[in-house]
Amino acid sequence: MDPGSDGTTKLMASKYEKILLKNMEQPGYTGSLQDYEKAGGYQALRKVLGGIPPDEVIDIVKRSGLRGRGGAGFPTGVKWGFIPKDHPGPRFLCCNADESEPGTFKDRQLMERDPHQVLEGMIITCYAIRASLAYIYIRGEFRLAAKILERAIREARAAGYLGSRILGSELDVQIHVHAGAGAYICGEETALLESLEGKRGLPRFKPPFPATHGLYQKPTVVNNVETLANIPHIIMRGAEWYASIGSPPKSTGTRVFCLSGHVKRPGNYELPMGTTFRELIFEHGGGMRGEKPLKAFIPGGASAPFLTPDHLDVKMDFESVAMAGSMLGSGGVTVMEEGTSMVWAALRLMEFFYHESCGKCTPCREGSSWLVQILQRIWQGEGRMSDLDLLVDLCKNIEGRTVCAFGDAEVAPILSTLRYWRSEYEELIARAEASRSSKKELPVVA
Numbered sequence: 001m002d003p004g005s006d007g008t009t010k011l012m013a014s015k016y017e018k019i020l021l022k023n024m025e026q027p028g029y030t031g032s033l034q035d036y037e038k039a040g041g042y043q044a045l046r047k048v049l050g051g052i053p054p055d056e057v058i059d060i061v062k063r064s065g066l067r068g069r070g071g072a073g074f075p076t077g078v079k080w081g082f083i084p085k086d087h088p089g090p091r092f093l094c095c096n097a098d099e100s101e102p103g104t105f106k107d108r109q110l111m112e113r114d115p116h117q118v119l120e121g122m123i124i125t126c127y128a129i130r131a132s133l134a135y136i137y138i139r140g141e142f143r144l145a146a147k148i149l150e151r152a153i154r155e156a157r158a159a160g161y162l163g164s165r166i167l168g169s170e171l172d173v174q175i176h177v178h179a180g181a182g183a184y185i186c187g188e189e190t191a192l193l194e195s196l197e198g199k200r201g202l203p204r205f206k207p208p209f210p211a212t213h214g215l216y217q218k219p220t221v222v223n224n225v226e227t228l229a230n231i232p233h234i235i236m237r238g239a240e241w242y243a244s245i246g247s248p249p250k251s252t253g254t255r256v257f258c259l260s261g262h263v264k265r266p267g268n269y270e271l272p273m274g275t276t277f278r279e280l281i282f283e284h285g286g287g288m289r290g291e292k293p294l295k296a297f298i299p300g301g302a303s304a305p306f307l308t309p310d311h312l313d314v315k316m317d318f319e320s321v322a323m324a325g326s327m328l329g330s331g332g333v334t335v336m337e338e339g340t341s342m343v344w345a346a347l348r349l350m351e352f353f354y355h356e357s358c359g360k361c362t363p364c365r366e367g368s369s370w371l372v373q374i375l376q377r378i379w380q381g382e383g384r385m386s387d388l389d390l391l392v393d394l395c396k397n398i399e400g401r402t403v404c405a406f407g408d409a410e411v412a413p414i415l416s417t418l419r420y421w422r423s424e425y426e427e428l429i430a431r432a433e434a435s436r437s438s439k440k441e442l443p444v445v446a
């Protein structure tokens, strides 16, 4: 099928049943409480309060196979199960709405366009883990989303879905919105907790994990916005229904893929896990924006190693992308056309990581600056062939040697571009070396 016309877009849009983007794509849907209730909202909360014990809710989420949508893909029900049952309290839920990974913009849409879906997911999660206080840690720049969430919280409170004795039950839940100040590291769950506590956002050593020593050293679940938005649907339609979607048994459900870069129709596309990159880019995204063919793509946010046109038929599920040498990560798919310099792309991403390195770990703090300097000199025509081994050596001394996964993330663009497009680095350096030696040969004019 050759996509591109509006008609085809509509056809592709209806190919799969949407779960998370369904409401917001209905004509006239505003995301208000009234609209959400009309679409069946808060029925899942009524259902659990009507007689599903907390542990059974955890079991349902475990059986659904839902895995975290923030990046690491940890099984959500298993994470909830780690919260100690005998802890006297308090326990906390933190919704990770930092969405700081470049190329990722789904959480913002979920919060702005259907905020009650996120809130209902959070209230049910609080019920399951027996928490009565929850925070939404939202990226500082998301002012509109924060405002919309505040309004939704007020609406939910007035309707009895939030606050004390929710819908006449024993359940008490308060949700607060807390805006960050725009630091990539604050998306990392333990740096997020530090920041929420009012400290500088630096990652903590793990273990202990947040499940036992989280916010204020109390048991805490940190979940991504998209992860939590799935919960009401799993409760309403059942674990088996959810587990049958996507690539069971390990990658179930849908995923909101954020498509960006050199494609005709960038945007958020909710597709079953296991859909191929080719289908996302060439059917839903309408293919390349111009005449040039696809050269490279990042499959899961800036931290994920680049892939090539040979990987277009890889399925977008956790296992398949890992087998291809990368990761599904945050679901941000960035496409680059032929003619894009991969040395430039690596430099651009490395500049971002250097800027965002929090400085806690020496290999990342010092190494990111060295990596930028070496890439800059290669790009500016001042590189040496020995720089390539130096880049790899530096990357290997950062990878796996930092407190959080930031270190692994920042070396991914360099190592993967060197793997697939080493000749581009070599050409730039060869040209630089040739120009240097021709300058040396110039006669000295007295």
Ligand SMILES: Cc1cc2nc3c(=O)[nH]c(=O)nc-3n(C[C@H](O)[C@H](O)[C@H](O)COP(=O)(O)O)c2cc1C
Binding pocket: 067, 068, 069, 070, 071, 072, 073, 074, 076, 096, 097, 098, 099, 100, 101, 184, 185, 186, 187, 188, 189, 190, 222, 223, 224, 225, 227, 228, 404, 405, 406, 409
């Ligand atoms: C450097 C770094 C940045 C991260 N940024 C985010 C983020 O912006 N949003 C997010 O949900 N998870 C982010 N994560 C992952 C979180 O640490 C954590 O795994 C996630 O919030 C857990 O929720 P989930 O299980 O629902 O995915 C980041 C991780 C690292 C190492």
